[in-house]
Amino acid sequence: MPAHSAAAIFTMETREDEIDYKRSHGNQNLPESLLLFDHKSAKDVLSVQKWKQNAMNPCMNSTYRFVENVIDAMIALHKDIQPLSKFHMGGDEVAKGVWNGSQECQNNPDIPNTILNNTEQLQRVFMRRASDIVAQKNLDLAVWEDGVYADEKPNPITDYKSKNVFVYPCNNRWDTTFARRPAEFADAGYKVILPLATHLYFDQPQEPDPESRGLYWATRFTDTRKVFGLMPDDIFANLGPGRMGNPVTEESICGSNTCPKPKKTENIIGLQACMWAEVMRTEGQFHEMAFPRVLALAERAWHRADWETMTSPSRETARDKEWEVFADVLGYAELPRLERKGIMYIVEPPGAKVESDGTLKANARYPGHVIEIMDDKSQKWKKFKERKLANGQHTFNFRVRTPVDGRVSRTVELKANVSTKVNSYA
Missing domain, CATH: 2.60.40.10 (Immunoglobulins)
Incomplete structure (x- = not known):
């Protein structure tokens, strides 16, 4: 939320139609409105996935009633299993201009005229108010990077009242400037988890070959060795070619300035791999995309290798030797064990x-x-x-x-x- 919400938006409109129908027939004992979209907004604006009307309106009180209902339902769902400790708000991929022209925003006295057509600042309004609900429920807040980023910098951590705010800066494509964001978030006081798209999006191909399953918006390929070689403490040490094979340097990303490294390294707290299922239709395809890359992820998340702090060419030599040991363990022990468990990991060609x-x-x-x-x-x-x-x-x-x-x-x-x-x- 607020984007990626077309299903909720249209469902609540259907619900509102049913309420109006009952009201027209004299039924006054009706639930409160939970409408999420103002049709005076720019409803033909497309999201990056080409959806229309998929972002909840930040200026409508009914939006926040809906948000609270969802959070309460999640709390109840987890109560007897493992009490909910954090709520992931989402926050990513709000289409620019989606709330332009909103009558609800124009009529809301709490919305300054100066931000009526500023998507990032309207999203900031949403995130502050929605996160207040999260804090009232004694939950930590989690969010994708663009949910708490505006005007080319992280929003102040004081915007949010939860004890901890976890942010997931994923979009480190080397042909953009976004790889600077993890350091910016860490130094701004956020708890940073790194689902780096160039290394840890497991819906990306495992070979630079047209027959290899996967998307390549972030990188041309990510094989197990590439995951194994990730250096999470120094993101720019992982620089590689852009997704179309073009060379990338620190200068091309950060200009004449030195690419930033986090000063508050204690706020970089973990790694996460991600997979989106539109490139998978069977259990075998899921296994193939996850394994054995996830084993290399575990190695990097749980173990800081000596070569991570070395400089070239010693780093590459030491990393190659450790990879040989890791590959031997996989080949002789772990992959046969996965096979015996029915895990259909990818079989890489020779x-x-x-x-x-x-x-x-x-x-x-x-x-x-x-x-x-x-x-x-x-x-x-x-x-x-x-x-x-x-x-x-x-x-x-x-x-x-x-x-x-x-x-x-x-x-x-x-x-x-x-x-x-x-x-x-x-």
Whole structure:
């Protein structure tokens, strides 16, 4: 809230129609209005997901009655299981201009004329009033980054009365300036959880390949090794190419200034991975997107590696060595254990190449996985063995097979023209 609320908005309109119908038939014992949208607002403004009328109006008292009803329902739901301690308000992706022209805002004496067409400041009005309800229920407040960010800076932490305010700054795409926000929030007194989209959005592809499932609005790919290599204490140390492969530097993000690092590092309190289900339709697809990336997330969240505080190139050398140990543990122990539990983790395809002397080589991401090969003559899969190739044109298909349940990766093709002078690869 207030955006991502089309279902609530239209449901409450249907409810209001039913109330009006009962009133027209003489029934005066009616519930209070819970309308959430003013149709004098700019109702054709589209959200980033192309929804209309999906943001609750911050100037209507009925909006806050609805918010309190929702919070009370959540408290009751958790009461006998694990009492609710925090309420996540959402707060993200309010479409700019969605409340422009609102009669309710114009008629509300508490809304200054200077902010009637200022979406960020109207959202600030919503968040302050809605968060007051959260605080009255003795709950901490949680919110996505843009819910408490206006005029290019975090809103003052004093806007909110809860003991703790948890913020989730996720949008650290390297081709934007948003990666500065975690440090800004930490230094402003917020409790910061890092669901960094470039490394911890598990609905992003696991390979830079069009056949790899996932969206790529944040990054071109995020594989398990990339998650393992995350350095959460220094976000800008994780700089990589933009989502279209363009190079990114600290200067391109922060200009001539040094990219900010949090002074109040104690306010960076954890990591979170996220997955959105529009790219998944089956349990197997969910498993494939989550595992084994979530194991690398756990490693980074629970363990600060020595290489995180090193400088290049020592950092890369030490990280590569620790990754080899981690990959061995996965290949020999954890992935077979997942298979026995029915977890259908992603089976990554192998790599293959022809050396200059004509030697055909291949490798798998994890030890214990079997590399299989099919050449253009036999058309049969068999276990791969390193070999010297005769001169001429060759085409090979490769795949990986898992050790327990025998699932296979997608097939990759290698074409080679072997001669004593020239080698070419595809």
